[in-house]
Amino acid sequence: MWVKEKIKKLYGVIFWVALWQLMAMKIGKEVLLASPAATFRALTDLMGQPAFWHTIAFSLTRIMLGFTLAVLRGVVLAVLSAAFTPVKDLLSPLFSVIKAVPVASFIILLLLWVRGGNLSICISFLMVLPVVYNNMLQGLLRVDKNLLEMAKVFRLSAKKQILYIYLPQVLPYFIAACTTSLGLCWKSGIAAEVIGMPSGSLGNRLYETKLYMETAQMFAWTVVIVLISFVVEKGFLWLLSKINDKITKGFL
């Protein structure tokens, strides 16, 4: 069953890569549409250069730092909002504004305030924060009141309530928030780097390929961004499922 599913997925990938190759052959100009083969060659060339790995490390650490800070802040603010309605009322207009403002406006505004190297941290933070906050708040507000009443009667400690009542019920909301925002923070973080052009960043390298019309390299960098985004998302979800298993299967 599992193998069948994987083959199905692989079949889809092969179809689209083949179509891409055919279109590149039809157009016949690598500068307009690099073929999968040319992209693969550019990618292997890049992987041989130490600067390639430095570039990935530069952007990965910054974007993930923004993501981590936003997750931590979003969770804390959601807990406070769920516990105190005035906090929720105070934060509600702020998050509505953050969600509505285009990412380009934030990038241009932040360019005035922060160094280019830190721009992707700020942008990924701003993109992730409202998603995590809203999802977590929804999850916390929907925690089963009957279970909380049960916890009160059985005198469950705060630690047990958090581990066995809140966490299992809020975790699906948290996972949904992280899945959505991981993709979002990568796209917006790279976009910020393309505009802010911090030296040695993925966004900057992407911009340079456009400047020098190196389409195959541009495709190669894009593949790298997609792969990193995919690996980070899968890794994060794997980690969360392990934590969930540890809690629910616990000591027994």
Next chain:
Amino acid sequence: MRIEIKNLYKSYDGTPVLENFSLNITDEKTVCFMGASGRGKTTLFSIIMGLIKADSGEITGTEGQKFSAVFQEDRLCEELSALMNLAIVQDNPDKDRLTELLLSVGLEEDEIRRPVTELSGGQKRRVAIMRAMVNRSDIVLMDEPFKGLDDATRAQVINRVKDNLDGRMLLVITHDEEDARLLGADVVYI
């Protein structure tokens, strides 16, 4: 232990559900509360456990007492196994004893390790009943605990309840006089 309930009155939106209800329960007795639906039995239990307040009247003898309960709904942590649901209401859970207890009410070895969301209604009910029994409490309250259990299972579960009561007071809401008979309980009609 002695619980005194004096002139308890509770209404919802102006409609009284408990009207000047009084009762004395002495010693470690088992008492079954019977009566038609809507007569305030569940409300009475909620007031005894301190989950809601009466409009007037008073209850004495419950101050500082520890409760465990079987609610009308199972109120289990659905993602946790049956074993974990019992373990979390204990300070130092004894895995072997909890396993033995769950097996004694007809659950299978593999069922007690599955998330309770995968269990049937009757199995969940038995887990909820055993959770109330393993919690270190002074008073056990059960709201229609045996609803949905077949006769043989009910008798089996009631025996386990009696075995694990350890002299505690047991208050049970039921519509079935057979429950009271099997429990050897006094009956109070509301």
